[in-house]
Amino acid sequence: MAKKRVCVIGAGPCGMTALWNFAKLESDNQVDVVCYEKQKTWGGLWTYSWRTGTDGYGEPCHSGMYRHLWSNGPKECLEFPDYTFEKHFGKAIPSFPPRPVLRDYLEGRWTNNVNLKPYIRFSTVVRHVEYNERDKKFTVDITNLETDTSLKESFDYVIVATGIFNVPNIPDFPGLDTFEGRILHSHDFRDAKEFKDQRLLVVGSSYSAEDLALQCMKYGAKSAICTWRTKPMGFKWPKGIEERPLVQKFDGNIAHFKDGSSAEIDAVLLCTGYKYSFPFMEDNLRLRSTLTMFPDNTYKGLLYFMGEDSRLFYMGLQDQYYSYTMFDVEALWICKYILGKLPNEPRPLSEMKENSKEWYEKRSKLKTAHDDIDFQTAYIADLCKDTGYNPDVTKAGEMFHTWENDKDKNIATYRDQCFTSIFTGTRSPAHTAPWWQAKDDSIKAFVNKK
Numbered sequence: 001m002a003k004k005r006v007c008v009i010g011a012g013p014c015g016m017t018a019l020w021n022f023a024k025l026e027s028d029n030q031v032d033v034v035c036y037e038k039q040k041t042w043g044g045l046w047t048y049s050w051r052t053g054t055d056g057y058g059e060p061c062h063s064g065m066y067r068h069l070w071s072n073g074p075k076e077c078l079e080f081p082d083y084t085f086e087k088h089f090g091k092a093i094p095s096f097p098p099r100p101v102l103r104d105y106l107e108g109r110w111t112n113n114v115n116l117k118p119y120i121r122f123s124t125v126v127r128h129v130e131y132n133e134r135d136k137k138f139t140v141d142i143t144n145l146e147t148d149t150s151l152k153e154s155f156d157y158v159i160v161a162t163g164i165f166n167v168p169n170i171p172d173f174p175g176l177d178t179f180e181g182r183i184l185h186s187h188d189f190r191d192a193k194e195f196k197d198q199r200l201l202v203v204g205s206s207y208s209a210e211d212l213a214l215q216c217m218k219y220g221a222k223s224a225i226c227t228w229r230t231k232p233m234g235f236k237w238p239k240g241i242e243e244r245p246l247v248q249k250f251d252g253n254i255a256h257f258k259d260g261s262s263a264e265i266d267a268v269l270l271c272t273g274y275k276y277s278f279p280f281m282e283d284n285l286r287l288r289s290t291l292t293m294f295p296d297n298t299y300k301g302l303l304y305f306m307g308e309d310s311r312l313f314y315m316g317l318q319d320q321y322y323s324y325t326m327f328d329v330e331a332l333w334i335c336k337y338i339l340g341k342l343p344n345e346p347r348p349l350s351e352m353k354e355n356s357k358e359w360y361e362k363r364s365k366l367k368t369a370h371d372d373i374d375f376q377t378a379y380i381a382d383l384c385k386d387t388g389y390n391p392d393v394t395k396a397g398e399m400f401h402t403w404e405n406d407k408d409k410n411i412a413t414y415r416d417q418c419f420t421s422i423f424t425g426t427r428s429p430a431h432t433a434p435w436w437q438a439k440d441d442s443i444k445a446f447v448n449k450k
């Protein structure tokens with residue numbers, strides 16, 4: 001029988017783990033897998049670049065990660081069962097690593113006893129995907145950005161793994177046109193040192209707002225006002241950071257807030273999140289959503305409802321508490337589904353829809369971050385049950401609750417806490433300096449390699 005062809009779009013943590021799982025399942029005699037990645041290398045958001053706006057090919061810059069970004073969750077909550085941090089670094093390391101350490105860890109797993117590079121076409125962007133009901137095949141239009149040549153390829157399955165945090169959501173506020181300082185979205189933020197001695201207005205009340213305000217203060221900003229739309233973050237902030245209701249307008253460099261107060265500021269950081277964006281998917285295949293714990297129109301949050309015989313998958317669509325391990329079990333589910341190795345799948349469409357309805361109902365009852373954590377833990381447990389993936393990964397649920405409580409106790413020190421690896425039982429050592437003082441983000445400094 002002819003081999004089925006599978007197209008993976010994107011070589012970030014999701015796309016890479018799809019390739020890794022296909023390789024581990026030794027599926028080469030059953031499927032022909034091709035991954036298209038628009039950047040020159042793998043890693044997705046974890047590949048740092050100084051660039052903003054457009055990249056060297058004139059394509060939109062993908063990653064909005066910045067120079068001094070550290071993990072905002074404990075590494076013990078994203079550790080692969082088969083490839084621990086201790087195995088990768090040869091020793092136990094602290095719980096909240098900087099970006100280069102996490103990228104190195106990911107790359108270690110992608111190269112440990114596997115060779116995934118032959119599956120990937122780098123510098124190749126997917127421009128369009130459509131489905132032909134007649135022959136049940138996808139046509140994928142790609143462009144090689146090095147040679148500026150395009151072609152069409154035919155596939156039986158498509159896995160979209162292009163991420164959900166790369167197209168910035170940029171609101172406008174009256175008077176911003178006349179504001180004289182720098183205005184930027186967090187996607188374009190690269191180095192906190194740029195804001196030394198400045199008075200900042202940070203719009204938003206989620207992870208980027210929290211981290212950019214803290215980070216800029218750590219590197220010498222004078223003050224930061226975080227302005228919220230729905231509800232304040234409510235942390236006990238270090239001196240210099242405060243929260244106010246939403247900014248309403250600007251008069252020159254004076255910001256006016258909903259509570260009638262005003263303040264003079266030097267720079268505006270719009271930490272206003274991202275848009276789900278899959279412009280390359282044909283209208284009937286395009287998933288549409290805002291940030292969610294379970295995307296509409298999907299089975300298991302993965303298989304897109306495109307009819308009775310769907311062959312289209314999206315990965316990593318959920319707001320992320322769990323990340324690498326969630327992507328890994330999602331990938332295993334998709335790979336096994338395609339290879340016909342899930343005993344209860346495929347099911348009739350009506351059954352799939354019924355199953356998703358239960359998740360939507362549970363989703364509608366979520367109120368707090370702790371509810372979200374339990375929801376995501378249950379989602380992952382469900383995928384573990386289907387696939388046989390190590391269910392111990394869900395022990396991270398308890399750690400996430402502790403982490404949320406640590407943040408509430410002290411937002412400036414939560415990254416100094418130590419957690420215990422689910423898989424090695426080793427408690428992480430403390431870093432040599434508290435996060436607030438630690439300014440060397442290198443692997444050498446963090447791993448404390450001689």
Ligand code: FAD
Nearest residue numbers: 010012013014038044045071072125126162163165316323
């Ligand atoms: P991405 O990492 O975005 O990768 C998608 C890939 O698809 C990219 O390589 C891109 O070039 C490629 N691509 C896109 N469009 C096309 C196309 N048309 N054709 C071909 N290729 C394409 N998670 C954590 O666990 N810990 C953290 O500390 C953390 N910090 C974060 C900080 C920031 C600022 C942001 C925005 C996110 C952070 N995350 C963090 C969450 C992050 O979403 C995940 O860790 C992870 O990167 C998601 O992987 P992904 O593969 O889904 O998407």
Ligand code: NAP
Nearest residue numbers: 070071072171204205206207208209211229230271272273
């Ligand atoms: P997000 O979680 O989607 O939050 C977006 C914020 O913008 C919300 O507070 C939202 O307010 C606000 N907002 C949107 N439109 C607005 C408008 N018109 N006016 C005012 N406020 C508006 O996005 P994010 O904070 O960028 O986080 C994205 C991802 O990046 C997360 O996974 C996070 O973990 C990751 N991240 C990690 C780190 C790290 O330290 N490792 C740092 C930054 C980000 P409402 O609540 O009112 O909707």
